[in-house]
Amino acid sequence: MPASDTIAAIVTPQGRGGVGLIRVSGKESLAIAGKVIKTINQQIRPQEVHLGEIEGIDSVIYYYFKSPKSYTGEDVIEIGCHGSMAVLRAALNRIIASGARQARPGEFSFRAYLNGKIDLAQAEAILELVNAKTEKAAKLAYEELSGTTSAGLRKIRVAILAIIARVEGTLDFPDDIELGNGIENALQVNIDALGKIIEDANRGTMFREGARVAIIGRPNVGKSTLLNKLLKWERAIVSHEPGTTRDTITESLEIDGVPIRLVDTAGIEEGKIGPEGEGIDRAKREAEIADLILVVLDGSREESAEDLKLLDRGEKGNTIVVVNKSDLAQKARTKGISVSALTGDGVEKLDNEIVDRLGAGGGDGQVLISQRQLGILVRAKEALQRAQNSVKIGIGEELLAIDLRSAVDALDEGLGLGIGEEVVRSIFDNFCVGK
Numbered sequence: 001m002p003a004s005d006t007i008a009a010i011v012t013p014q015g016r017g018g019v020g021l022i023r024v025s026g027k028e029s030l031a032i033a034g035k036v037i038k039t040i041n042q043q044i045r046p047q048e049v050h051l052g053e054i055e056g057i058d059s060v061i062y063y064y065f066k067s068p069k070s071y072t073g074e075d076v077i078e079i080g081c082h083g084s085m086a087v088l089r090a091a092l093n094r095i096i097a098s099g100a101r102q103a104r105p106g107e108f109s110f111r112a113y114l115n116g117k118i119d120l121a122q123a124e125a126i127l128e129l130v131n132a133k134t135e136k137a138a139k140l141a142y143e144e145l146s147g148t149t150s151a152g153l154r155k156i157r158v159a160i161l162a163i164i165a166r167v168e169g170t171l172d173f174p175d176d177i178e179l180g181n182g183i184e185n186a187l188q189v190n191i192d193a194l195g196k197i198i199e200d201a202n203r204g205t206m207f208r209e210g211a212r213v214a215i216i217g218r219p220n221v222g223k224s225t226l227l228n229k230l231l232k233w234e235r236a237i238v239s240h241e242p243g244t245t246r247d248t249i250t251e252s253l254e255i256d257g258v259p260i261r262l263v264d265t266a267g268i269e270e271g272k273i274g275p276e277g278e279g280i281d282r283a284k285r286e287a288e289i290a291d292l293i294l295v296v297l298d299g300s301r302e303e304s305a306e307d308l309k310l311l312d313r314g315e316k317g318n319t320i321v322v323v324n325k326s327d328l329a330q331k332a333r334t335k336g337i338s339v340s341a342l343t344g345d346g347v348e349k350l351d352n353e354i355v356d357r358l359g360a361g362g363g364d365g366q367v368l369i370s371q372r373q374l375g376i377l378v379r380a381k382e383a384l385q386r387a388q389n390s391v392k393i394g395i396g397e398e399l400l401a402i403d404l405r406s407a408v409d410a411l412d413e414g415l416g417l418g419i420g421e422e423v424v425r426s427i428f429d430n431f432c433v434g435k
């Protein structure tokens with residue numbers, strides 16, 4: 001159902017900038033712009049840029065997209081002002097006084113969805129793109145925007161519908177084993193296809209959520225020096241005295257496009273009290289919540305009892321052992337990634353290992369879809385697996401058809417077909433005003 005009113009919002013971020021943009025969308029956009037912009041060109045053609053004035057506020061440029069060839073699918077006017085919030089608000093107020101309504105968060109994209117310009121997966125990709133923290137995350141979101149996953153889901157959906165037709169056909173020939181095998185294989189192909197998307201999406205999640213990586217180790221093994229090397233600039237105070245990093249230091253960095261929160265913890269030594277003891281507690285807590293832990297040893301010394309204790313907890317699996325000070329004669333026997341935080345030797349290898357261990361390694365095979373979509377894909381795959389099981393053990397076609405139907409329903413939900421307006425709205429609520 002097309003929206004009846006015309007909406008407007010400032011679409012550029014809050015703050016100062018060279019230019020700021022206001023978008024007006026709806027049937028009345030041209031008429032409203034005509035009231036607001038002095039000497040508006042009445043013969044304006046789509047995609048032509050014009051110069052005008054909002055009287056007493058600013059000189060502006062404006063352009064027009066004619067329905068359906070616009071972001072929202074409606075008539076859209078965009079007005080570029082100088083990028084001061086005061087100017088933009090004054091201009092927006094005048095537009096609203098002339099008959100537009102302030103757009104709600106995500107309302108332009110919601111209208112684009114209602115008008116069939118984008119599907120739900122693409123709407124979510126727009127949100128990912130706007131929120132992308134790294135270039136790689138933006139690239140993955142942009143790929144989604146072109147509808148890669150939606151296209152994959154549509155293909156699977158069509159295949160399952162075809163299987164449903166075959167299953168219904170077998171109701172007339174219940175003993176046709178050939179057909180049973182064919183269905184089992186066809187199901188496997190689609191289970192694999194869904195499995196691949198889910199796997200890629202799990203790998204892609206890291207690019208959105210980022211990862212928490214904690215550096216732990218005894219005092220003076222070179223944790224702060226390593227943090228600096230990973231950050232590639234000086235942040236933590238490096239000291240020759242053991243135990244200077246009393247608190248935890250958290251820094252954001254990016255390794256191969258993965259946003260990482262790197263936490264340097266206080267040197268872990270048992271039995272300390274006072275401020276240092278507190279820091280140590282914090283270090284242990286940090287190690288509990290981190291996605292990945294770098295246990296740092298001083299390779300130029302034999303392992304101490306504390307080192308061995310730390311390595312022990314490394315058995316948990318989310319640990320990389322870093323043997324530091326490779327530039328000195330080595331006495332430690334523990335195997336790990338050998339680096340010199342001082343010279344930078346081996347740090348690139350450590351970078352790669354971090355990305356690999358976070359599951360984000362490898363150039364391809366990552367997609368960035370929303371948690372909502374991921375949940376739905378898992379549901380669809382489970383339904384297909386149940387269906388396949390039914391075929392294997394020869395349960396009746398009716399049950400089989402129910403599972404196949406629920407797989408199709410899940411895929412429909414992923415694509416935004418036939419789902420309630422409330423769910424759709426809740427997705428667009430996550431958008432910012434102006435998107």
Ligand code: GDP
Binds near residue numbers: 218242243
């Ligand atoms: P932390 O207490 O674990 O954070 O250790 P720091 O980073 O403060 O380093 C302690 C001392 O070890 C400093 O004197 C550093 O310069 C030195 N250090 C750190 N990494 C290396 C390294 O790879 N090689 C050498 N030779 N010295 C290092």
